Amino acid sequence: MTTRREAACCGEGSPLGYAVTTLFDRFFSGMRGGVHPEGRKDLSAARGIRALPLPQKLYVPLQQHIGAPATPVVNVGERVLKGQLIAAAQGNVSAPVHAPTSGIIVALGDHVAPHPSGLPVPTFTLACDGLEEWVPLQACDDPFALEAEDIAARVAAAGIVGLGGATFPSALKLNLSRGVQTLIINGGECEPYLTCDDRIMRERATAIVEGISLIAQAVSAKEVIVGIEDNKPEAIEAMRGAARAASMKVVAMPSMYPMGSEKQIIQVLTGQEIPAGGRPADIGVLVHNVATAFAVHQAIRFGRPLISRIVTVSGGAIKSPCNVEALVGTPVQQLIDFAGGFSQAAARMVLGGPMMGQHITNTAVPVVKGSSGILALTSDEIGQNEASPCIRCSTCVRACPVGLLPLEMAAHIRGSDLSGAVDLGLKDCIACGSCSYVCPAHIPLVHYFNYAKGDLAAQERGKLKQEATKKLADARSERIARIERERAEMMAKRKAAREAKERAAKEAAAKAAAETA
C-alpha cells in the first residue's frame, strides 16, 4: 500500500487550481473528492495480451483470497493435472485453489508471500511437466438454462475471487446479493499504469458480456451497468459492440482516482451512497470487476477454474512494458524477464497499482489471483520526500472521496488516540491514498490509517481471545468445584454405608448375644 506520494510524477498545480478542479470534478463526476494522478497507461495500453511461456516451477499459495486459507487435498510427490483441485475451500469465507498446469507437487512449505510483510506462507511448489494436460472439464453448452444456485456453486468450485484486487470470494457475493436491483460491472481501472482490464475488455469483450449476463442471471438483477473510465475509448467501443444484443448499459465515466473503488463507482453510476459501515447489497447493488466476469464465463461455459490472470508489467524501470496472461504461481521475476528486464534500477517494486498496491522486496514472490500489475518504479516516479509538519491546508480533506478529515485523523493517531480517530470515521476510510498523494507536506497519511486499522483489529482480536479464555477459566473452576462436590458426596455416601453396615453388625451381634443368653 502506498505510504507516500507513489506516483508523484504528476504536477497538481497550485492549491487554488486544485480547489477549482476539485469543485469542477465534484459537479461533473458525481464523486466526492478524488485526485488526478498522471495515468501513465500509455506505457502498456497498446500492448496486446501475450501468454507467458510456461515456467519451470510454480509457487501456488494456499491463501490468495480474503478469508480462511484453503486446505491441501493432494500430497507431496503426487502428479496433478491442469485445473485439478489441489486445496479445498475451508469454512464459509474461503476459495479453493487449482493446479495451474500439469506436473508434480514437489513441496508444500513456506514461501515468501506477495505481501508487504514478506512473511512466509504455506505454498505448493509445482514442478511443471510441460504437457499442459487438463483434467476432464465440466463444460456447459447452455449456461443460461442453469439455476441461480447452480451458477453460484460453479463459480465457487472454480475458485473465483474478485479480480479487481480485493479477492473476496465471488460466489459468496453472488449468494449474498440475490435479488439486487442493480449489477454494476467495474471497468474503471482508475489506478495509474494498470492496463490489464483495458486489454481484456478490448480483446475479450464477447466473453465478458456473456459472463456479465450469467452473473446478472445468478442474482436476477433488474439493471446492468458497465462503468468504464473515459480514458479507455477502445474498451468502451469494444464493450458497446459486444453488449449490443444484451440488455446492459455501457457507461463512460470521468477518469478520476479512485473511480474503480466499489463505493465510488456506485455513487457515480447510481447516485446512491452506501451508508457508513454498510455493504452495497444494503442499497440493492452488486459490483463485480470485468476480469471476474471473464473468469465466470470461463468457469461456466468451459468449466475452467481460475488458474491464470492478466497482469500488467510496467513502470519506468521496465524495458518494454506489456500485458501478459500469467499462470497463478508464476514468480514475478519471470514476468519481469519476459518484459525485457530492467532498463534501470527500480527504486520500488509494487504488486498491484501504485496507489494501493503492495510493496514487494523480493521478486521470487508468485503472481496470485489478485495481482493486477507488477510495477518497477524509478525514484523519479515515486518522488519520495521527507515529511514536514502539517500546514493545515486541508487539501487532503478536499481529496478524500469518503468525505473524512485525514489531517485530523492522523493527528489523533499520532497522539495514540485511536478511538478519537474512529469517531472521525477511520473505519470508513478506504485506504485509497488520495490524501497522501496530494499532501504538500508529504505526510504519509494513509500509512497512519493502515497502522491504526491494524492496531484496532489486533485489539479486537485480543478482546475476543480474552473473552474466550475467560470462559475457559470459568469452565475449569466450575469443573474443579463439581469434582470436589462429587467427591464429598461420594465420601458422605460411603461413610453412611459403612456406618449402616457397622450398625447392622452391632445389632446382629446384640441379637445373637440375647438369643444365646
Next chain:
Amino acid sequence: MLVAAIVSLTVLGTVLGLLLGLAARYLRVEGNPIIAEIEQMLPGSQCGQCGYPGCTGAAQALADGSAPVNLCPPGGVALVQALANKLGVEADLSGVEDQGPQVAEVKEEICIGCTRCFKVCPTDAIMGAAQQIHVVFREACTACSKCVDVCPTEALSLQAVPVTLQSWYWNKPKLEAV
C-alpha cells in the same frame, strides 16, 4: 401570601423528597460497578501472579486504589494503559517490559509427560496425558507462566506469538518533523 409560599415550598420539598427516596430504592447500584468493569478488562485466567486471589480480588484492589495499575504481567503494556485510562491515574510503565503478546511453548524433546503443567493451567490450554508429550493451544493460552513454574525439566517457556499474515499490520509512522 406567606401561607401560600410555605405551603408550596412544603409540597415541593415533600414531592422531591419522595422522588429521591424512590430513586434510592429502585435505582440502587449493587456494589461498585467499576469492579465488574475492571474485571472484564483483566485476562480472567486467575493465575494469581499479582498476589491477589484471582482476577476479582485484583479488580477490587484496583478499584479501591490499593494496587498499582501495572500489577498484571499477562496483560502487558496494553492493559496497563487501559487501566490507567479507566482509573484516571498516571501509568508507571517502568516495571512492565513490553515483550509483546506471548504464549507458552513445549520443547518436545525435553517434555517427559509428567502432566503437572496441564493440571495447573487455568484455561485448560495444555493437552496431554501421562507419559505423552504435552502441547499448548495457542488460542487458549494467556501466558500466565504457571506451567513454566511447575515444569520439572524446563520444557515449557514463554515465547513471542509468531507474526502471521493474518496478524501482521503496518507499524506506526515515525515521528519525524510531523
